[in-house]
Amino acid sequence: xxxxxxxxxxxxxxxxxxxxxHSTRAQFFGIGAFYIAVVVFFTLTSDYFFSYSNALNIxxxxxxxxxxxxxQTLAIVSGGFDxxxxxxxxxxxxxxxxxxxxxxxxxxxxxxxxxxGAAVGVFNGLIVTKVGIxxxxxxxxxxxxxxxxxxxxxxxxxIPMKNIDAGVLAERTWGRVPYYVVxxxxxxxxxxxxxxxxxxxxxxxxIGGNREASRLAGLRVDEITIAIYATCAGLAAxxxxxxxxxxxxxxxxxxxxxxxxxxxxxxxxxxxxxxGVGGVGGTxxxxxxxxxxxxxxALLMVPAFYQQIATGVILLxxxxxxxxxxxxxx
Amino acid sequence: MRxxxxxxxxxxxxxxxxxxIHKSFGGIHAVEGVSISVMAGEVVGIVGHNGAGKSTLxxxxxxxxxxxxxxxxxxxxxxSIGNPRDxxxxxxxxxxxxxALHDNLDAVANFFIGREIHTRYGTLDNAAMERAARExxxxxxxxxxxxxxxxxSLSGGQRQSIAIARAVYFNxxxxxxxxxxxxxxxxxxxxxxxxxxxxxxxxxxxLVISHDIHDVFDMSxxxxxxxxxxxVGTRRTADVTKDQVLGMIILxxxxxxxxxxxxxxxx
Numbered sequence: 001x002x003x004x005x006x007x008x009x010x011x012x013x014x015x016x017x018x019x020x021x022h023s024t025r026a027q028f029f030g031i032g033a034f035y036i037a038v039v040v041f042f043t044l045t046s047d048y049f050f051s052y053s054n055a056l057n058i059x060x061x062x063x064x065x066x067x068x069x070x071x072q073t074l075a076i077v078s079g080g081f082d083x084x085x086x087x088x089x090x091x092x093x094x095x096x097x098x099x100x101x102x103x104x105x106x107x108x109x110x111x112x113x114x115x116x117g118a119a120v121g122v123f124n125g126l127i128v129t130k131v132g133i134x135x136x137x138x139x140x141x142x143x144x145x146x147x148x149x150x151x152x153x154x155x156x157x158x159i160p161m162k163n164i165d166a167g168v169l170a171e172r173t174w175g176r177v178p179y180y181v182v183x184x185x186x187x188x189x190x191x192x193x194x195x196x197x198x199x200x201x202x203x204x205x206x207i208g209g210n211r212e213a214s215r216l217a218g219l220r221v222d223e224i225t226i227a228i229y230a231t232c233a234g235l236a237a238x239x240x241x242x243x244x245x246x247x248x249x250x251x252x253x254x255x256x257x258x259x260x261x262x263x264x265x266x267x268x269x270x271x272x273x274x275x276g277v278g279g280v281g282g283t284x285x286x287x288x289x290x291x292x293x294x295x296x297x298a299l300l301m302v303p304a305f306y307q308q309i310a311t312g313v314i315l316l317x318x319x320x321x322x323x324x325x326x327x328x329x330x
Numbered sequence: 331m332r333x334x335x336x337x338x339x340x341x342x343x344x345x346x347x348x349x350x351i352h353k354s355f356g357g358i359h360a361v362e363g364v365s366i367s368v369m370a371g372e373v374v375g376i377v378g379h380n381g382a383g384k385s386t387l388x389x390x391x392x393x394x395x396x397x398x399x400x401x402x403x404x405x406x407x408x409x410s411i412g413n414p415r416d417x418x419x420x421x422x423x424x425x426x427x428x429x430a431l432h433d434n435l436d437a438v439a440n441f442f443i444g445r446e447i448h449t450r451y452g453t454l455d456n457a458a459m460e461r462a463a464r465e466x467x468x469x470x471x472x473x474x475x476x477x478x479x480x481x482x483s484l485s486g487g488q489r490q491s492i493a494i495a496r497a498v499y500f501n502x503x504x505x506x507x508x509x510x511x512x513x514x515x516x517x518x519x520x521x522x523x524x525x526x527x528x529x530x531x532x533x534x535x536x537l538v539i540s541h542d543i544h545d546v547f548d549m550s551x552x553x554x555x556x557x558x559x560x561x562v563g564t565r566r567t568a569d570v571t572k573d574q575v576l577g578m579i580i581l582x583x584x585x586x587x588x589x590x591x592x593x594x595x596x597x
Contacts, residue, residue: 276434
């Protein structure tokens with residue numbers, strides 16, 4: 001029989017996990033510093049950048065992706081991904097206008113659009129947990145289905161909103177701040193509180209940290225996962241409602257970049273790709289970084305396609321620096 | 331088997347008894363007709379090669395697997411264990427080899443995961459959880475300090491302390507431990523053996539799987555040997571030698587069944 005020294009094979013192979021954890025925390029502060037640098041840069045290079053009205057511009061432009069990214073934070077922290085948001089945003093946008101045009105009261109139309117989204121999320125959660133398909137593949141499938149469904153429901157054309165009052169989220173303002181920005185702030189506060197201070201929030205981190213241990217600890221891992229995907233897709237559908245409110249029309253062409261930009265924001269904000277680490281604060285910072293760079297580049301009249309390149313470069317740099325720091329610190 | 335229990339243990343039904351347990355995966359019989367019992371305050375060691383069925387057996391008891399056939403009794407009453415929650419409800423707690431900790435969470439969060447103390451609004455009562463966790467963890471391991479760091483920064487012994495303290499706090503009556511000393515250094519292993527004695531004196535029964543036959547001899551009152559999913563036999567530790575147990579593991583035969591030739595091969 002082997003001696004204790006020979007059988008030493010326990011869980012101490014976690015050095016890489018350790019540096020990963022510290023690097024994600026450092027990345028949160030790193031991205032904060034980077035954001036300040038971005039703001040300083042555009043303040044110096046553009047006369048129009050540093051103003052209240054431009055700050056409001058940035059906020060209104062990031063709201064849709066911000067709402068999607070809140071849901072994406074849940075999915076990623078719990079150890080998953082949701083690509084289907086790119087299909088659920090247009091599906092929410094189109095169904096909201098269809099419901100509204102069918103003379104449904106505006107709040108009910110919003111609620112039903114979100115329920116359609118949540119149903120897609122339940123489906124995502126079921127195939128991830130019960131069928132055991134990798135979340136990336138599962139939600140890639142539903143992305144295609146929901147995007148196609150949005151086109152089918154709208155016959156591929158933009159449906160104008162008959163009842164202009166249904167655009168209340170964009171039409172009404174609080175001071176100069178549109179309702180939808182206030183909604184994003186409200187949703188963020190609720191989500192931040194839930195993730196930091198509630199039992200369910202703690203369990204979401206636990207599932208992302210060690211799914212099997214969560215099961216052994218008696219957590220209802222599958223049910224929680226399904227609820228997370230439902231919330232994520234429900235929020236994506238709500239983001240679609242906001243887009244329709246802004247456009248006063250429902251179109252299947254909106255939100256195609258939702259998956260990529262929301263995932264980029266969450267990862268930029270310090271979340272771990274493999275789950276268990278991340279949070280609302282970091283995600284919002286990631287959303288702001290990408291939104292502010294897009295805004296600043298537009299002010300500097302850089303063509304829009306370069307923004308896409310910039311987003312990709314920043315994401316790779318942010319993740320690459322985290323990796324580099326992990327390698328250096330051993 | 332009943333007759334072999336320790337004289338100082340009070341009479342009555344065993345704390346936990348598994349009777350004629352069967353479990354197959356596909357066509358493979360991982361466990362075939364194994365029966366095992368643990369009295370209060372008793373340590374039973376389970377030894378055998380890799381693939382002997384030890385892990386499958388304890389996973390049935392801890393609710394991770396469902397048995398195909400057999401019965402589980404707790405304090406003489408037949409119970410059904412369909413999932414880990416059921417096992418915990420019957421006072422059966424498991425310390426897995428990888429300890430089943432959440433590396434991204436701190437000791438307190440790990441301690442209470444799934445059984446969080448919360449206010450009536452559903453928010454976490456972190457102060458209450460830290461108080462309770464500190465008290466129990468310090469009792470298990472007085473040198474433990476970093477309750478608020480992610481547990482991946484802790485040593486193997488400290489990580490184990492969390493898992494054991496958690497089980498004890500939640501009123502474990504039977505502790506199942508899978509290779510408890512595998513990730514420990516020599517000093518930590520000694521501390522662990524002392525802890526086992528303390529837990530015994532509190533009436534906690536323990537089922538210990540180990541590769542290390544010396545550790546099993548140090549800790550257990552009885553030893554069950556498994557081979558190829560079957561139970562070779564169960565013996566009081568005091569009644570057998572290490573060589574005899576090794577023979578049971580390697581030959582799959584009881585000492586009295588093996589020929590001298592068989593045992594000659596061992597040396």
